[in-house]
Amino acid sequence: xxxxxxxxxxxxxxxxxxxxxxxxxxxxxxxxxxxxxxxxxxxxxxxxxxxxxxxxxxxxxxxxxxxxxxxxxxxxxxxxxxxxxxxxxxxxxxxxxxxxxxxxxxxxxxxxxxxxxxxxxxxxxxxxxxxxxxxxxxxxxxxxxxxxxxxxxxxxxxxxxxxxxxxxxxxxxxxxxxxxxxxxxxxxxxxxxxxxxxxxxxxxxxxxxxxxxxxxxxxxxxxxxxxxxxxxxxxxxxxxxxxxxxxxxxxxxxxxxxxxxxxxxxxxxxxxxxxxxxxxxxxxxxxxxxxxxxxxxxxxxxxxxxxxxxxxxxxxxxxxxxxxxxxxxxxxxxxxxxxxxxxxxxxxxxxxxxxxxxxxxxxxxxxxxxxxxxxxxxxxxxxxxxxxxxxxxxxxxxxxxxxxxxxxxxxxxxxxxxxxxxxxxxxxxxxxxxxxxxxxx
Numbered sequence: 001x002x003x004x005x006x007x008x009x010x011x012x013x014x015x016x017x018x019x020x021x022x023x024x025x026x027x028x029x030x031x032x033x034x035x036x037x038x039x040x041x042x043x044x045x046x047x048x049x050x051x052x053x054x055x056x057x058x059x060x061x062x063x064x065x066x067x068x069x070x071x072x073x074x075x076x077x078x079x080x081x082x083x084x085x086x087x088x089x090x091x092x093x094x095x096x097x098x099x100x101x102x103x104x105x106x107x108x109x110x111x112x113x114x115x116x117x118x119x120x121x122x123x124x125x126x127x128x129x130x131x132x133x134x135x136x137x138x139x140x141x142x143x144x145x146x147x148x149x150x151x152x153x154x155x156x157x158x159x160x161x162x163x164x165x166x167x168x169x170x171x172x173x174x175x176x177x178x179x180x181x182x183x184x185x186x187x188x189x190x191x192x193x194x195x196x197x198x199x200x201x202x203x204x205x206x207x208x209x210x211x212x213x214x215x216x217x218x219x220x221x222x223x224x225x226x227x228x229x230x231x232x233x234x235x236x237x238x239x240x241x242x243x244x245x246x247x248x249x250x251x252x253x254x255x256x257x258x259x260x261x262x263x264x265x266x267x268x269x270x271x272x273x274x275x276x277x278x279x280x281x282x283x284x285x286x287x288x289x290x291x292x293x294x295x296x297x298x299x300x301x302x303x304x305x306x307x308x309x310x311x312x313x314x315x316x317x318x319x320x321x322x323x324x325x326x327x328x329x330x331x332x333x334x335x336x337x338x339x340x341x342x343x344x345x346x347x348x349x350x351x352x353x354x355x356x357x358x359x360x361x362x363x364x365x366x367x368x369x370x371x372x373x374x375x376x377x378x379x380x381x382x383x384x385x386x387x388x389x390x391x392x393x394x395x396x397x398x399x400x401x402x403x404x405x406x407x408x409x410x411x412x413x414x415x416x417x418x419x420x421x422x423x424x425x426x427x428x429x430x431x432x433x434x435x436x437x438x439x440x441x
Contacts, residue, residue, distance in 0.1 A: 182411025263345030
């Protein structure tokens with residue numbers, strides 16, 4: 001190695017162009033004593049940033065530009081997170097990568113394909129220090145997923161411009177983000193094990209990732225009911241003040257998980273989307289004169305509707321069929337079954353419905369005249385602050401995962417408390433994205 005006085009632009013010029021050899025630095029033949037003296041002075045902070053570098057003496061005629069006397073150390077007066085201002089010289093990535101692997105006893109350094117051309121320099125550094133058990137660098141294709149960006153530069157920009165609320169934002173493809181979104185580690189492993197490692201670049205459809213997440217959560221997540229957009233129902237033939245506790249399975253395929261109790265009261269809420277004033281033929285939910293079953297509860301019939309000045313429903317007055325709650329009575333079927341909750345006995349919930357951060361399958365690229373920022377999904381987060389959940393959610397702890405029946409899979413947010421419960425959506429029950437895109441297009 002030798003200490004070079006060329007600046008960054010001069011080093012670039014001396015390196016030359018493809019197909020032609022570069023030029024040796026005028027300082028390439030300094031004596032070892034002179035190089036050691038200059039390097040110690042670099043370390044002592046005697047020189048300005050960029051004025052001196054330590055370069056490897058390899059081959060300026062190599063067709064691989066990474067071997068044309070690459071820089072190993074440069075002067076950079078920038079505080080280090082751990083050592084502060086103690087050091088003013090720092091190693092370049094390729095040099096630090098090889099030496100740290102050798103020192104720490106790494107056997108295989110697995111990198112993405114862009115490091116393939118760097119492997120000869122990696123090997124040169126390992127050989128130069130005489131490593132006893134030299135590590136091996138192996139390259140593989142980057143695993144890209146549709147609707148995701150994995151470029152650290154672009155992800156950093158999303159954080160710095162407040163498009164997301166941090167590196168652990170549930171929409172980010174980081175381990176912290178996926179954890180906060182409630183993605184099980186087993187689902188992540190199953191996804192990548194199924195995808196495999198390849199030398200050729202590959203882009204995997206996000207639907208496959210979501211499939212593995214659903215498959216895992218369907219087996220493990222207990223069930224609960226939460227109404228995101230509440231619409232009041234008054235059951236007028238239900239006694240005032242009476243609370244009936246109905247039982248429901250925590251998991252329909254796992255009896256050992258036990259049951260949960262749901263409070264049935266005179267006033268309950270249903271999701272606003274489950275009622276229509278003038279429902280079409282195939283709408284099997286609630287409407288004037290129609291019947292539905294409250295899941296695990298009775299059959300109710302809409303008798304009349306209270307509306308505001310604009311004609312929007314504010315309250316649905318219903319009656320219930322007492323026989324539909326009697327296990328001894330002959331069963332009566334209705335086409336519609338909807339979820340519900342009791343505001344007086346249930347729990348207030350803030351529900352954060354996270355969606356894909358981008359609207360296109362390849363968000364990192366954009367047509368001419370556009371920018372990748374144009375692919376950001378403005379509706380990637382919708383928050384329901386007035387949601388109502390069933391009483392069993394009072395026991396929920398941060399990190400607990402649930403299937404909210406008829407809604408999707410959710411996880412209790414970090415820092416959430418029983419009196420201020422927050423749920424983050426992990427994934428929907430089924431893929432509605434393709435239908436929405438087709439509708440918009």
